[in-house]
Amino acid sequence: MHHRYDVLVVGAGGAGLMAALYAAKGNVSVAVVSKLYPTRSHTGAAQGGIGAALGNVAEDHWEWHMFDTIKGGDYLTDQDAAEIFAKDIIEAVYELEHMGLPFSRTPEGKIAQRKFGGHTREFGKAAVERSCYAKDRTGHMILQTLYQQNVKAGTTFFNEYQVLDLIIEDGVCRGIVAYDIATGELHTFHAKAVILASGGYGRAFKITSNALTLTGDLMSIYYRKGLPLEDMEFYQFHPTGIAKLGILITEGVRGEGGILRNESGERFMERYAPTIKDLAPRDMVSRAIISEIREGRGVGPDKDAIFLDVTHLPREAVEQKLAEITDLSRTYLGIDPVKQLVPIQPTAHYAMGGIPTTLDGECIATDDGQLITGLYAAGEVACVSLHGANRLGTNSLGDLIVFGRRAGVAAAKFARDAVLADMPVNPAAMASDMIASLKTGQGRENAARIRKELQETMMANVGIFRNGPDMAKQVEIIKELKDRYRNVSVSDTGTRYNSELMETVEVGFLLDCAEAMTASALNRTESRGAHDREDYTERDDANWLKHTMAYRDMRGNGNVNIGYKPVVLGKFEPKPRVY
Numbered sequence: 280m281h282h283r284y285d286v287l288v289v290g291a292g293g294a295g296l297m298a299a300l301y302a303a304k305g306n307v308s309v310a311v312v313s314k315l316y317p318t319r320s321h322t323g324a325a326q327g328g329i330g331a332a333l334g335n336v337a338e339d340h341w342e343w344h345m346f347d348t349i350k351g352g353d354y355l356t357d358q359d360a361a362e363i364f365a366k367d368i369i370e371a372v373y374e375l376e377h378m379g380l381p382f383s384r385t386p387e388g389k390i391a392q393r394k395f396g397g398h399t400r401e402f403g404k405a406a407v408e409r410s411c412y413a414k415d416r417t418g419h420m421i422l423q424t425l426y427q428q429n430v431k432a433g434t435t436f437f438n439e440y441q442v443l444d445l446i447i448e449d450g451v452c453r454g455i456v457a458y459d460i461a462t463g464e465l466h467t468f469h470a471k472a473v474i475l476a477s478g479g480y481g482r483a484f485k486i487t488s489n490a491l492t493l494t495g496d497l498m499s500i501y502y503r504k505g506l507p508l509e510d511m512e513f514y515q516f517h518p519t520g521i522a523k524l525g526i527l528i529t530e531g532v533r534g535e536g537g538i539l540r541n542e543s544g545e546r547f548m549e550r551y552a553p554t555i556k557d558l559a560p561r562d563m564v565s566r567a568i569i570s571e572i573r574e575g576r577g578v579g580p581d582k583d584a585i586f587l588d589v590t591h592l593p594r595e596a597v598e599q600k601l602a603e604i605t606d607l608s609r610t611y612l613g614i615d616p617v618k619q620l621v622p623i624q625p626t627a628h629y630a631m632g633g634i635p636t637t638l639d640g641e642c643i644a645t646d647d648g649q650l651i652t653g654l655y656a657a658g659e660v661a662c663v664s665l666h667g668a669n670r671l672g673t674n675s676l677g678d679l680i681v682f683g684r685r686a687g688v689a690a691a692k693f694a695r696d697a698v699l700a701d702m703p704v705n706p707a708a709m710a711s712d713m714i715a716s717l718k719t720g721q722g723r724e725n726a727a728r729i730r731k732e733l734q735e736t737m738m739a740n741v742g743i744f745r746n747g748p749d750m751a752k753q754v755e756i757i758k759e760l761k762d763r764y765r766n767v768s769v770s771d772t773g774t775r776y777n778s779e780l781m782e783t784v785e786v787g788f789l790l791d792c793a794e795a796m797t798a799s800a801l802n803r804t805e806s807r808g809a810h811d812r813e814d815y816t817e818r819d820d821a822n823w824l825k826h827t828m829a830y831r832d833m834r835g836n837g838n839v840n841i842g843y844k845p846v847v848l849g850k851f852e853p854k855p856r857v858y
């Protein structure tokens with residue numbers, strides 16, 4: 280089947296839906312292609328909120344938010360992106376409110392706000408209430424609101440279609456190829472502009488807060504074409520996943536006054552971040568937790584967890600404002616957080632890196648900033664360099680809204696003037712061959728086994744603390760796993776809802792993301808933000824204040840070529856990061 284639209288959006292999370300809505304407002308035909316039903320996208324799991332300097336609860340200014348974002352990103356943040364972001368998100372939150380998003384309220388009826396890690400007043404003096412929230416279901420409400428707005432705007436949805444290829448010829452994007460999960464049919468979508476909004480790839484790690492579907496599909500498809508992935512070494516671990524399971528407990532819990540305690544009941548964050556303590560940025564809190572565990576002060580049967588304590592908070596605050604996590608603790612741990620301490624562990628959470636883009640979401644193809652015509656990206660799949668080396672909590676939802684909107688506006692503007700570029704003669708050839716070879720292959724390798732080994736070794740070798748020898752070992756492990764992946768075949772050769780087939784394809788995507796991440800991390804010989812090396816413990820601005828660009832070596836030798844892109848500096852000079 281063949282389809283034709285002016286603008287195509289891949290992914291129906293917050294970024295995809297915001298981009299689609301703004302493209303539709305630009306008077307062009309718009310379709311969203313999503314492997315999930317839109318409201319099942321991972322954005323729906325976001326609990327904590329969306330940060331904006333509204334100043335509803337305490338004085339706040341966009342400059343403070345901009346500064347916190349840059350400092351939180353350990354100065355690898357592009358300051359032009361941070362400025363646009365901190366300014367635009369204020370009006371964008373009001374726009375969401377006017378669309379009908381049911382934000383929680385202050386007693387006077389304004390949008391309620393709470394504290395969150397790394398968000399401060401007066402450039403770091405004390406924590407400030409900046410996160411706007413709808414109880415602890417903010418992401419869910421964003422998705423519902425934006426989906427309804429898209430239905431109203433006439434956006435066409437292709438749900439449960441998995442994109443397998445992107446058609447780029449002579450530097451011009453011409454469309455995509457997608458697999459209809461319900462029927463097994465391949466569809467080609469011919470378009471003037473394509474916006475990638477397919478989310479992250481937390482499933483490269485064993486313990487993760489990310490949904491099963493977050494497998495980096497479009498990052499990998501981009502990378503397979505010899506195009507770069509930016510800053511892949513920066514992967515965030517969220518400090519508070521439910522022990523052993525990784526299911527997220529929002530930072531909103533600490534924003535509401537929750538405290539981390541070690542085995543002796545000590546509030547250990549006082550030693551690591553004396554000013555904002557438990558509300559330090561995530562990279563710092565995750566490292567502090569692992570340090571406590573390594574030094575023998577962990578809790579639980581394996582002494583590999585830490586306690587999150589909310590027992591001192593009023594019952595109604597916990598049950599009302601943190602309903603979802605109360606439920607999760609009761610369901611998965613049989614623990615009632617109102618009365619008992621909850622065991623937590625850091626969990627792989629968020630990709631700061633991804634497909635490099637300009638401030639309008641245009642995809643960047645080279646170190647010197649050449650673009651792919653008609654191709655855009657926004658949200659977690661993209662790297663507009665807003666989050667630098669470490670993202671602050673609540674800044675991803677803001678990123679989706681601000682940069683999703685910019686990508687939608689830019690793509691529609693481009694599509695209104697552009698002439699539809701030709702599709703190649705057989706655009707689905709690659710995808711069709713890939714499926715055929717998985718179905719008819721005689722290899723005996725099993726994709727689930729490869730995925731398990733990848734997740735375990737990534738956790739051990741490219742996790743919170745890193746060092747050269749372990750990462751070098753991981754480079755070899757990934758090469759070997761990729762060799763084995765070539766001998767994978769599927770046992771289900773059916774066409775209807777063949778989840779084995781799609782999961783096998785996803786393992787291939789994960790291997791690429793892990794390859795780019797490990798090579799970028801091994802290459803960066805400093806510690807910055809979420810990238811913490813035991814063999815290079817200092818931040819090294821003289822040599823490393825630059826973005827990594829990882830390219831697959833197209834000669835098929837499994838190597839990664841590294842390039843660089845300058846950081847856009849501005850009024851906030853890099854300083855040591857003390858909280």
Ligand SMILES: Cc1cc2nc3c(=O)[nH]c(=O)nc-3n(C[C@H](O)[C@H](O)[C@H](O)COP(=O)(O)OP(=O)(O)OC[C@H]3O[C@@H](n4cnc5c(N)ncnc54)[C@H](O)[C@@H]3O)c2cc1C
Pocket residue numbers: 289290291292293294295312313314315316317320321322323324325326327328329417418440441442443476477478479488489490493496497527529628629657658659660672673674675676677679
């Ligand atoms: C548990 C959890 C809680 C979080 N809480 C917060 C929070 O409180 N505040 C905050 O700012 N951030 C939070 N984050 C981070 C934030 O939610 C995510 O970074 C963000 O929602 C990503 O949105 P997205 O639109 O880029 O992608 P997603 O919402 O992940 O959507 C991806 C979309 O792409 C589609 N897709 C993927 N691959 C394909 C393919 N091959 N073909 C077709 N479609 C495809 C999927 O169907 C889906 O629709 C949280 C993350 C998690 C995991």
